[in-house]
Amino acid sequence: MTSDPNIHPTVDNAPDGTVLTSAPQDTAIDRAAAAARRVVDALLRTDPVNANLERVAEELDSIAAHLEEHAPEVEDRLIDMWHGEGVTRHDPATGPENALAPPLVLAGRADGSVEGVVQLTFPYQGPPGHVHGGVAALLLDHTLGVANAWAGRSGATAQLNVRYHRPTPLFEPLTICGRLVSQEGRKINTIGEIKTADGTVCVSVEALFIDKTVPRPR
Numbered sequence: 074m075t076s077d078p079n080i081h082p083t084v085d086n087a088p089d090g091t092v093l094t095s096a097p098q099d100t101a102i103d104r105a106a107a108a109a110r111r112v113v114d115a116l117l118r119t120d121p122v123n124a125n126l127e128r129v130a131e132e133l134d135s136i137a138a139h140l141e142e143h144a145p146e147v148e149d150r151l152i153d154m155w156h157g158e159g160v161t162r163h164d165p166a167t168g169p170e171n172a173l174a175p176p177l178v179l180a181g182r183a184d185g186s187v188e189g190v191v192q193l194t195f196p197y198q199g200p201p202g203h204v205h206g207g208v209a210a211l212l213l214d215h216t217l218g219v220a221n222a223w224a225g226r227s228g229a230t231a232q233l234n235v236r237y238h239r240p241t242p243l244f245e246p247l248t249i250c251g252r253l254v255s256q257e258g259r260k261i262n263t264i265g266e267i268k269t270a271d272g273t274v275c276v277s278v279e280a281l282f283i284d285k286t287v288p289r290p291r
């Protein structure tokens with residue numbers, strides 16, 4: 074992000090390679106979310122017979138209870154979440170504070186596109202050894218939203234047309250990219266792709282966004 078939180082980085086005011094999402098930091102919340110991510114992954118990897126899962130369940134229950142005890146009312150938490158850099162810290166695609174997010178880190182390119190590389194594991198599985206189609210759509214929808222912001226626009230997804238060309242592999246670096254291609258009034262057309270390291274396109278999307286100001290909770 075740019076140093077001034079009031080200026081949203083766009084291709085016109087920020088350099089090639091500007092990171093547009095919140096890369097994980099060495100803070101307790103980011104480290105806790107990263108640990109939770111590892112737990113979700115490890116629960117799917119572990120041998121369910123040999124691991125001492127009774128104890129694991131007890132310990133995880135106790136951690137969840139502790140976090141819940143310290144949770145403010147939802148309305149208050151929402152205001153806090155959407156404050157300042159909060160916009161990019163909680164979403165399920167790039168949010169470092171969200172254990173469901175891989176998290177994908179996206180950077181803006183001088184050609185107007187945004188791009189990030191991510192490697193997905195068992196929690197994101199659909200077909201055996203491959204990425205769930207809904208997860209691919211989620212990551213692309215969000216990437217396109219960030220591409221719109223990099224182009225100086227924003228909007229709600231009105232249509233997301235997803236084409237699955239071939240199964241998207243788990244455990245391999247995937248490049249996810251997007252770019253705004255045209256706009257007419259409030260209508261914004263944005264495209265994106267997921268590719269493997271050798272350039273093979275696994276998923277492509279074409280989306281229509283409608284510019285609409287969604288007020289932040291306050």
Ligand SMILES: CCCCC/C=C\C/C=C\C/C=C\C/C=C\CCCC(=O)SCCNC(=O)CCNC(=O)[C@H](O)C(C)(C)COP(=O)(O)OP(=O)(O)OC[C@H]1O[C@@H](n2cnc3c(N)ncnc32)[C@H](O)[C@@H]1OP(=O)(O)O
Binds near residue numbers: 081228230260287
């Ligand atoms: C989303 C805000 C996020 C906040 C971002 C803040 C800062 C940016 C910073 C960083 C960026 C970071 C993250 C952003 C990343 C990802 C974003 C994810 C986006 C989402 O995940 S978002 C959730 C899923 N999304 C919805 O939950 C939408 C539900 N829906 C609605 O809220 C309305 O439905 C809406 C708003 C779509 C339209 O409603 P509306 O009342 O404003 O507009 P209206 O209906 O008048 O249409 C005006 C003209 O668009 C045409 N039109 C409308 N809809 C169409 C459609 N579906 N197909 C074809 N044409 C359509 C009409 O035909 C008319 O065309 P014409 O003018 O030619 O007659």
